[in-house]
Amino acid sequence: VIESRAAVIRDTSQPMTVEMVRFEDPHDAEIVVAVHTAALCHSDVFTIRGSWTKVPMIPGHEASGTVESIGPGVDGVAVGDKVIFNFIPPCGECHFCLRGQPVDCVRGMGDGTMLDGTTRARTRDGLELRQATRLGVFSERVVVHRDSVLVVPPDTDLRTASLLSCGFTTGAGAAVNLAAVRPGESVLVVGVGGVGAAALQGAVSAGAAMLIAVDVSEEKLDLARTFGATHTIDAREGDFSKRVLELTGGFGADKAMLCVGSAHPEQVVSLIASIAPGATAVLVGYAGEMSDMPIPPSAIGMSHKTIRGCRFGSDNPKRDQLHFLDLHNSGRLKLEEMITRTYALDEINEAVDDLESGRNCRGVIEFGGVS
Ligand SMILES: [Zn+2]
């Protein structure tokens, strides 16, 4: 039995509790990871507040850590390895994995139980405890499937690498793979939270010439310049598409990415109006709260614009995580600059409030584990 302090959702209308929980020893192909740093990602809010969440559950899916012990039949992961977590554990053998799309693996994100449908953790009062996306990393230690982690080199800085686990790879991957930014292009990024800051950096690494950032916060626009924005637009001044057209000689941007936590219909309309004929707009943020997707017919017909969705930045997030780690190690990515506040686990509810009110680029919880 493994004991751990963890944040637990017992009631989605109430603050989380921080309590001692118990994990069974790892089953076949499972490992125990001591969490080092866990970042708060906007999709955590949907789990923490969502009426569909099966409680009790430990939330959290964006983190790094060190392997503490391994269960039977574990290959390719050893005690002491540094890892980053993945919210989709690709099987390598299904329809989608075999065609090079592990991001769409039929295992999916799950319902908080492990791959065999059972739970591994319990509360002290004996309730079966689910782990969000089979991870639940707002916990000092977790039992997870071996496929839910990516082993990273021993010299990896676990604090900054935690961001590569979800948000950074989503935003930068969207720029590099889905918008497929080319050298010299003009690129628009709407929303400069963690995902938007990553989209900006991905666009820089791909050779964007003009990089326009849109946000409602002066601080976020300052941050955007840190991450490579050449122009900024304060969205409080109204429809940003007019300004984008001015900046791009009346043509519109070559690529655009919507990176807000919860997208609004008018943002989608402005995004599509901001791009040139033949250009591509990527909806990077979670759009599930929109009941209707307003795509103007003029964007589809003679404007031949492309509008695409995004799941985790590409077909193959683990490949991209290693590329982005290499880029960071060679000094070409600003990850530490994205971390605007560090919390203790006991401050988890405050951290979620700050996330919801857009106060942070990225907030992280430090567990002070082995580094
Ligand atoms: Zn995430």
Ligand SMILES: [Zn+2]
């Ligand atoms: Zn698969």
